[in-house]
Amino acid sequence: MRNLSKPAILLGPLLVFLCLTYVVPFLGILRWSVTLPEPGLGQYQAALSDPLILSVFWRTLRICAVVTAVSVAAAYVVTLLWVRGGPVQRLLIEFCILIPFWISVLTRAFGWLALLSNKGLINTWLQSLGVLSEPLSMVRNEFGVIVGMSHFLIPFAVFPLASAMRNLDERVLLAARGMGAGRQRVFWTVFLPMTLPGVLGAALIVFVFALGFFVTPAILGGGRSVMIAELVYLRIFQSPNWGLGAAISVILMAGVALLMGALMRAVRPGDKS
Template sequence: MLRSRLFLLAPLLVFLALAYLVPFLGVMRWSVTLPEPGLGQYKTALTDPLVLSVIWRTVRICALVTVLAVAMAYIITLLWVRGGPVMRLFVELCILIPFWISVLTRAFGWLALLSNRGIINTWGQEIGIFSEPLALVRNEFGVVLGMVHFLIPFAVFPLASAMRSVDERVLLAARGMGASRARIFWQVFVPMTKTGIFGACLLVFVFALGFFVTPAILGGGRSVLVAELIWLRIFQSPDWGLGAAISVIMMVAIGLLLALTMKYAKGTGR
């Protein structure tokens, strides 16, 4: 039985090894051989003020994006799972349609809306809301907005799974004991969906760490994140060794994060 399972999994394991493991090993080799053998690039990555500032900015922005995206996704998922038929259909379309639009198209769409000569600033000046264009792009605000918009649909699915597994009898029991709707929501419903919240936060945060196109376009080079820094080091400096070292550090950090969160999830599931 075990052999048959391994036989069926073999093509997938070979594909994963060729598509991910082999390139990653190549990046690790660059990090300890370029421009000269040793661990000097790792020392530079962990001590250079520029690299550390980019890493800190990345973690800070990704944490903010995670909170905002999951909070908005929770409201959307609540309408999707517990709303009426018309509301469910409308919300489902709002969730699925963004998957048909590429990340590049979305980023340029936000740029057309938020730039100094974009729709928002043009209309706002024409009707007299503000006299000068607002700085809505080429900063962290534009980066956060674009990332949140892209990641909300990804947070919906783990939240929907958790909400659909909520036992209605528990909610009815709380209602029968005189609890208000707000109290039932915050003290009963939300705690019962904490696994979905946890999964959505993990999914969004890991995705956000690797964002490149949206921060590059909406940040305009003023809010550089780790993925863009790696690209700059490899393709513009060029400093392949340092770019590879930063890549390895981020991969190891993400792996440790996933391991810790999986351990926490198993602990809470007992």
């Protein structure tokens, strides 16, 4: 009992902090969703029946799905070079993974805006080289949002993939090579299937992060690719309709909770409790 009490004492302040900073504010939002402007579930009914809100939900899911696919695919290649590359290659990849964490999301979004806008660096260079006669529209649309979000989320997908690749039993790969399988066949039939739990974990982490993005879609989308987080901001601070904004937030939180539950089951598939 003494050994069990020490971790509980150490975790106590953290649990209190999490309750005060997350649980209590969420309960307040939940109360708003069923009390403003009048008691009842009318705001949930409005959120789930309004074509505009439903279109934002579907746009958010579509963008998050594409961002997840792009981020995980890019992160898989980066992680493979990081885990199985040479010393110099590993050091270079580590810098490429860690440096983005030192740059704020706002700075990155404006950086992509400077690159992708109609008068940005990419369009200017392509037009000066004669490749384009008219600038490509790469911002104020879903393309710019996907590029900016993927750039931000790739490092978050690297770590679960690295864990899966480093825990892989090398003897299985050597056995496959010893039985005559080539490098490509070993990768597709042995290496990739054995790292699928890491792929699934990375995909769920990226998808959950992407659902709550606000700054990047607001800047690169230019108000034309509104996502859920931006819609909540508009409903609370510009409409204003605090009850509806709170209801949308609760629906989003419920979706995130379901995805996190799926993540836990994927990480611990044998846990049936």
